[in-house]
Amino acid sequence: MNLFKKYITVLLVGVLLLTITGCQSETKPNEDTSANAQDNSNEDTSDATNTSSDTTDEQDSNDNSESSITIKDCVGRVVVLDKEAERIVDLTTMDGVRTLIQLGAQDRVVGFNESSHTVFNGKGKAKKNYIIVSQVAPELKDLPVVGNIKEPNIEMIISLNPDIILIDSMAKNSAEAIQNQTNIPVVCVGTFGSFEYDMLDMLGTIVGEKERAQELIDFTKTKLQNITDITNNIPQEEKKRLYYWTHPMKGHAPKTNANYEAFVLAGANNVAVEADVIPKGVYEITKEQIIAWDPEYIFIHSPFKDDFDGWMSADLAKEDEVIQGTQAVIQDKVYPIKGELGGWDMSTQAAEVFYLAKILYPDKFEDLNVEKEGNEILKKYYNLDGLFTDMSHQIQLYEWE
Amino acid sequence: MIESNISKPINHEISNKKLLVEYKKGNAKKVFLIFVLIAAIILFSLFAVTIGPLDISITDAYHVIIHKIFPRWISAPTEQILRTVWFVRVPRLLTGLIVGFSLAIAGSVMQPVLRNPMASPYTLGITSGAGFGAALAIILGKSIGNGPYFIVANAFFFSMLTSLVLILLSKRKGSSPQTMILMGIALTHLFNAGTQFMQYFADSWSTAEVVFWMVGSLSKGTWGTLKFIFPVVLVCIPFLIIKSWDLNSIGAGDDAAKSLGVNVESTRMILMIVATIVTSITICFTGTIGFVGLVAPHITRMLIGGDNRFVVPLSGLVGALLLAASDVVAMNILSPVVIPIGVMTSFMGVPLFIYLIVKMRRSLS
Numbered sequence: 001m002n003l004f005k006k007y008i009t010v011l012l013v014g015v016l017l018l019t020i021t022g023c024q025s026e027t028k029p030n031e032d033t034s035a036n037a038q039d040n041s042n043e044d045t046s047d048a049t050n051t052s053s054d055t056t057d058e059q060d061s062n063d064n065s066e067s068s069i070t071i072k073d074c075v076g077r078v079v080v081l082d083k084e085a086e087r088i089v090d091l092t093t094m095d096g097v098r099t100l101i102q103l104g105a106q107d108r109v110v111g112f113n114e115s116s117h118t119v120f121n122g123k124g125k126a127k128k129n130y131i132i133v134s135q136v137a138p139e140l141k142d143l144p145v146v147g148n149i150k151e152p153n154i155e156m157i158i159s160l161n162p163d164i165i166l167i168d169s170m171a172k173n174s175a176e177a178i179q180n181q182t183n184i185p186v187v188c189v190g191t192f193g194s195f196e197y198d199m200l201d202m203l204g205t206i207v208g209e210k211e212r213a214q215e216l217i218d219f220t221k222t223k224l225q226n227i228t229d230i231t232n233n234i235p236q237e238e239k240k241r242l243y244y245w246t247h248p249m250k251g252h253a254p255k256t257n258a259n260y261e262a263f264v265l266a267g268a269n270n271v272a273v274e275a276d277v278i279p280k281g282v283y284e285i286t287k288e289q290i291i292a293w294d295p296e297y298i299f300i301h302s303p304f305k306d307d308f309d310g311w312m313s314a315d316l317a318k319e320d321e322v323i324q325g326t327q328a329v330i331q332d333k334v335y336p337i338k339g340e341l342g343g344w345d346m347s348t349q350a351a352e353v354f355y356l357a358k359i360l361y362p363d364k365f366e367d368l369n370v371e372k373e374g375n376e377i378l379k380k381y382y383n384l385d386g387l388f389t390d391m392s393h394q395i396q397l398y399e400w401e
Numbered sequence: 402m403i404e405s406n407i408s409k410p411i412n413h414e415i416s417n418k419k420l421l422v423e424y425k426k427g428n429a430k431k432v433f434l435i436f437v438l439i440a441a442i443i444l445f446s447l448f449a450v451t452i453g454p455l456d457i458s459i460t461d462a463y464h465v466i467i468h469k470i471f472p473r474w475i476s477a478p479t480e481q482i483l484r485t486v487w488f489v490r491v492p493r494l495l496t497g498l499i500v501g502f503s504l505a506i507a508g509s510v511m512q513p514v515l516r517n518p519m520a521s522p523y524t525l526g527i528t529s530g531a532g533f534g535a536a537l538a539i540i541l542g543k544s545i546g547n548g549p550y551f552i553v554a555n556a557f558f559f560s561m562l563t564s565l566v567l568i569l570l571s572k573r574k575g576s577s578p579q580t581m582i583l584m585g586i587a588l589t590h591l592f593n594a595g596t597q598f599m600q601y602f603a604d605s606w607s608t609a610e611v612v613f614w615m616v617g618s619l620s621k622g623t624w625g626t627l628k629f630i631f632p633v634v635l636v637c638i639p640f641l642i643i644k645s646w647d648l649n650s651i652g653a654g655d656d657a658a659k660s661l662g663v664n665v666e667s668t669r670m671i672l673m674i675v676a677t678i679v680t681s682i683t684i685c686f687t688g689t690i691g692f693v694g695l696v697a698p699h700i701t702r703m704l705i706g707g708d709n710r711f712v713v714p715l716s717g718l719v720g721a722l723l724l725a726a727s728d729v730v731a732m733n734i735l736s737p738v739v740i741p742i743g744v745m746t747s748f749m750g751v752p753l754f755i756y757l758i759v760k761m762r763r764s765l766s
Binding site for chain 2: 093115124126151251252253286287288291292325340342
């Protein structure tokens with residue numbers, strides 16, 4: 001009996017350890033994380049697909065009238081709309097409303113969530129957030145608030161009479177519940193740090209701005225090709241190794257994130273990707289790990305204006321006594337980077353590919369004018385001049401002479 | 402008849418002597434266990450400073466420590482090794498040991514004082530108060546501190562505020578230890594609700610940051626934080642250990658304690674105040690670590706019985722070893738990802754705890 005109890009205890013420990021190590025081996029270290037993320041999300045939701053019906057895309061198209069639209073959302077759910085969406089409720093944390101602004105369809109948004117309301121109204125701590133759309137479409141600040149994904153205000157949503165509801169891909173499990181409660185099609189959107197051209201195309205289709213979506217996609221791909229034509233030719237072993245210090249709170253453990261496609265396109269090896277870990281999201285490491293990785297560059301996540309309480313700037317990171325021996329600090333290669341805030345902005349991400357390429361490979365991109373390229377990209381998306389210059393000054397990105 | 406009357410006192414004397422011998426044997430066993438645990442902690446520490454993401458030899462790791470203690474005797478291997486061992490591994494290990502020691506002692510004092518086996522800094526709402534303060538700083542950007550102490554100061558303030566409310570309420574006439582436990586549970590729910598309310602309106606990164614704080618981390622353990630924690634612990638812990646002698650009297654009941662000359666009310670109050678100060682100063686730097694304070698005292702009681710003179714210091718040693726060992730596993734099992742220390746402590750401590758419960762039930766039956 002005593003022996004049996006010992007076995008039970010050993011078994012419990014074993015199960016816990018297996019659970020942990022099982023998570024570790026889910027992905028291979030060298031997989032393309034962005035593609036992987038998309039594939040995984042599609043696989044995960046394959047059972048939940050076909051929300052409007054259990055038929056295939058083709059059948060859906062045949063079964064509905066000519067004006068109906070069939071799309072596959074960012075998690076692979078097939079959604080059928082009667083017509084182009086004229087009225088949209090956005091429950092995402094900015095990804096939905098941002099993309100609609102980029103498509104010139106911000107007037108279709110009839111309600112959004114609380115965090116978007118906070119950002120557009122610059123309330124409290126959000127005053128220091130640098131999120132471009134709040135200055136590009138300030139008229140949205142008076143939109144009705146429809147709760148958030150955790151607790152959507154269903155009655156308010158129904159009263160706004162929207163054609164579709166947008167929610168974050170991460171909240172895909174709530175899609176069916178909200179759809180069933182409101183009887184309004186729900187579409188999942190989200191980028192997770194990669195260039196989600198499909199999302200742009202899908203929302204373009206939904207609002208009847210497919211041409212505008214295609215124009216942005218072609219423009220971005222052509223622009224980025226100017227960089228990738230060069231960085232793709234850099235042998236893997238010669239690519240610069242960088243550490244992305246995300247959410248750098250003062251006095252807290254360092255964190256990192258393997259999902260930022262801008263690093264890959266700019267020809268860098270993100271050390272977080274080298275680690276055989278669960279690919280998505282932010283995770284905590286030790287400072288000793290930074291020493292062990294010994295990156296050539298450190299990029300500090302800096303999406304706030306001025307000095308933000310509790311947030312560590314690139315200058316402060318350089319003074320951290322523990323990482324003084326790393327190549328990045330010794331060679332003074334610690335830089336700020338915007339990264340994500342209120343979701344991932346594909347336009348600033350494209351601009352940051354240029355910013356990163358010039359920092360990482362100054363010889364190869366000697367003639368590259370980051371400010372000019374950045375302004376051009378952001379103007380294409382938001383139709384305003386000088387946005388990159390403004391962003392660069394406000395969040396204190398590195399600027400060349 | 403006469404013989405039997407004479408023989409009774411003689412039997413008593415023998416039995417008292419036997420009891421005394423048994424008692425001394427028991428105490429010797431407990432003192433021996435203290436030395437065993439101290440030795441285990443030293444051996445574990447010598448092992449812990451040699452492992453980490455960076456490949457540093459055992460000799461180099463020890464060279465650094467000896468170099469720092471006796472700079473003239475020996476030189477440090479390299480600057481990088483010195484920084485890694487002295488600025489990362491040693492302070493993190495010391496933080497784990499001190500925090501584990503402190504939380505376990507706080508729990509071991511609170512349980513007999515409140516006469517409740519579920520009493521701990523966690524169940525009394527002290528950690529929830531700290532979590533609320535941290536969330537207030539992270540989500541709303543409001544704090545009584547600034548710079549690196551932006552979150553820490555708030556966490557400390559609100560954990561102390563919780564303790565103060567608990568103590569003031571317990572001073573009301575007619576209040577009992579049970580009232581204090583119920584108050585603690587009520588405050589836990591109140592602060593948790595407050596934190597959830599803020600998280601409800603918060604953006605995703607702030608919510609994530611609060612979650613990171615809530616699951617606890619020893620990464621915040623640096624020489625800088627130890628400068629704050631160590632002096633407080635150095636004053637409070639010996640006091641708690643000395644006063645633990647009175648816990649045995651209180652455990653026998655308030656009337657019995659009073660008859661032995663113990664001022665029950667004031668002793669209970671002082672012990673609670675000191676235990677909460679120790680708790681607050683540690684968790685405000687590390688985040689919520691709930692399991693050690695609750696379970697380490699129980700593990701100790703299962704090993705040596707309920708004599709609080711030994712339970713309190715031994716709980717500290719068990720807690721120190723449990724937390725520091727959990728941290729080493731948390732850092733290395735999924736490296737480079739660090740598993741939250743609160744999670745790992747439960748993973749490691751719960752199987753041991755269950756095993757001891759099963760074993761104890763068997764011996765009782």
